[in-house]
Amino acid sequence: MKSNLNINFCGIQFENPFCLSSSPVGNHAEMCARAYDAGWGGIVYKTLGLEKSFKVVMPSPRLSVYNYMDRKFVGLQNAEQITDRPIADNIRDIALLKKNYPKKVLISSIMGYVDEDWATLAKMSEDAGADMLELNFSCPQMARKDAGHRVGQDFHAVEGFTEVVKKACKLPVMAKMTPNITDMVPVAFAAKEGGADAISAINTIKAITDIDIEKLTPLPNIYGHSAATGFSGPSVKPVALRFVSDLYNAKGLGMPISGIGGIETWKDALHFLLLGATNLQVTTGILRYGYRIVEDMIEGLSDFMIERNITSLDEIIGKAAEKIIDPSDFNTRYQVVSVIDEQKCIGCGQCYISCHDGANQAILFDSETRKANVDEEKCVGCLLCKHVCPVWDCISYKEVDTEVMKHAAVF
Numbered sequence: 001m002k003s004n005l006n007i008n009f010c011g012i013q014f015e016n017p018f019c020l021s022s023s024p025v026g027n028h029a030e031m032c033a034r035a036y037d038a039g040w041g042g043i044v045y046k047t048l049g050l051e052k053s054f055k056v057v058m059p060s061p062r063l064s065v066y067n068y069m070d071r072k073f074v075g076l077q078n079a080e081q082i083t084d085r086p087i088a089d090n091i092r093d094i095a096l097l098k099k100n101y102p103k104k105v106l107i108s109s110i111m112g113y114v115d116e117d118w119a120t121l122a123k124m125s126e127d128a129g130a131d132m133l134e135l136n137f138s139c140p141q142m143a144r145k146d147a148g149h150r151v152g153q154d155f156h157a158v159e160g161f162t163e164v165v166k167k168a169c170k171l172p173v174m175a176k177m178t179p180n181i182t183d184m185v186p187v188a189f190a191a192k193e194g195g196a197d198a199i200s201a202i203n204t205i206k207a208i209t210d211i212d213i214e215k216l217t218p219l220p221n222i223y224g225h226s227a228a229t230g231f232s233g234p235s236v237k238p239v240a241l242r243f244v245s246d247l248y249n250a251k252g253l254g255m256p257i258s259g260i261g262g263i264e265t266w267k268d269a270l271h272f273l274l275l276g277a278t279n280l281q282v283t284t285g286i287l288r289y290g291y292r293i294v295e296d297m298i299e300g301l302s303d304f305m306i307e308r309n310i311t312s313l314d315e316i317i318g319k320a321a322e323k324i325i326d327p328s329d330f331n332t333r334y335q336v337v338s339v340i341d342e343q344k345c346i347g348c349g350q351c352y353i354s355c356h357d358g359a360n361q362a363i364l365f366d367s368e369t370r371k372a373n374v375d376e377e378k379c380v381g382c383l384l385c386k387h388v389c390p391v392w393d394c395i396s397y398k399e400v401d402t403e404v405m406k407h408a409a410v411f
């Protein structure tokens with residue numbers, strides 16, 4: 001049994017919220033067809049540009065990965081540009097895909113340099129049958145300095161180009177935001193002012209993943225040089241979630257959001273939905289595991305909904321975002337203290353070491369019996385011990401009322 005994962009995003013019906021984000025995973029018709037067949041509800045096609053304005057030359061090698069200890073690929077750095085395929089080939093592919101998959105959604109991602117380019121690309125996409133447009137205001141490594149995320153940091157340019165696109169076609173328009181900015185909300189308002197129907201976030205974060213310590217050169221090593229370029233994958237998810245919830249909670253914005261950044265599993269997808277995204281996009285998870293990851297997403301999300309009697313995704317969108325408040329508004333009357341389950345404790349002493357050197361010296365450790373205990377008078381409830389403990393659920397916590405100092409039941 002499967003749940004109904006349909007969403008309506010900007011007036012367009014998606015069979016499920018899962019889409020390819022604009023990147024090599026949606027580079028041409030044959031790839032996109034395989035993605036549709038695998039179950040993806042929609043595709044944001046690799047960003048189109050016009051050759052007459054700018055010749056795209058891809059740097060090589062253009063990828064570097066962030067491996068952390070024994071976990072490979074926790075993040076990916078890329079130095080890729082928008083598509084280097086001829087515009088005519090891409091437009092032909094979009095038309096072919098819409099002909100063969102009329103019920104699947106195709107979003108054309110475009111990037112112009114001047115008003116005329118944006119208008120031309122919008123019209124060409126509409127004529128080819130695209131259902132929607134995504135305006136790429138956010139690629140952090142365009143070889144032209146007045147393009148990509150530099151546009152996305154300029155409110156007037158975002159508003160102006162959005163307006164041009166809206167005038168040039170009748171398609172719903174989504175503005176793709178750069179995370180390389182302190183506050184995304186004013187840029188989203190600028191896009192709204194220009195007539196955008198939705199916001200997508202995030203594009204990649206400028207970063208440096210690794211250094212070749214023999215050659216003393218950061219990676220990717222592009223003929224002896226490197227650059228801070230787009231970072232994606234699981235490591236960026238916490239930042240992406242923050243931006244999505246900022247957008248969802250921004251008073252007066254009220255725009256549907258397509259959430260992007262580090263989605264690999266159904267739980268990642270659920271996190272984005274709970275923080276306010278209606279639509280979801282993925283690249284790095286597909287680069288790592290292939291189109292098939294959508295099966296886990298569909299099944300996991302569906303099971304979650306069945307277990308909780310949720311009949312529509314609308315019931316959960318934004319439910320966790322509503323609980324995000326300003327840190328100055330936290331209720332500080334209540335505090336927690338750690339509780340160690342003696343039966344589960346394996347006596348490794350990790351909680352003791354971390355509390356002793358990184359917190360409040362509130363864990364007592366008997367080196368003979370190798371058992372740990374909490375000194376509740378000293379414990380400030382930071383829960384560092386719980387987070388470093390290698391045993392799942394060995395350390396929990398209980399609530400303490402800091403005014404009356406009465407201990408409540410263990411959670």
Ligand SMILES: Cc1cc2nc3c(=O)[nH]c(=O)nc-3n(C[C@H](O)[C@H](O)[C@H](O)COP(=O)(O)O)c2cc1C
Binds near residue numbers: 021082202230284
């Ligand atoms: C190799 C590569 C190429 C990309 N190319 C584009 C692009 O052409 N247009 C665009 O809007 N975003 C591009 N992106 C950004 C992704 O669409 C996405 O916003 C970002 O990678 C975060 O999602 P993820 O963590 O699921 O990869 C690219 C990302 C990667 C890794």
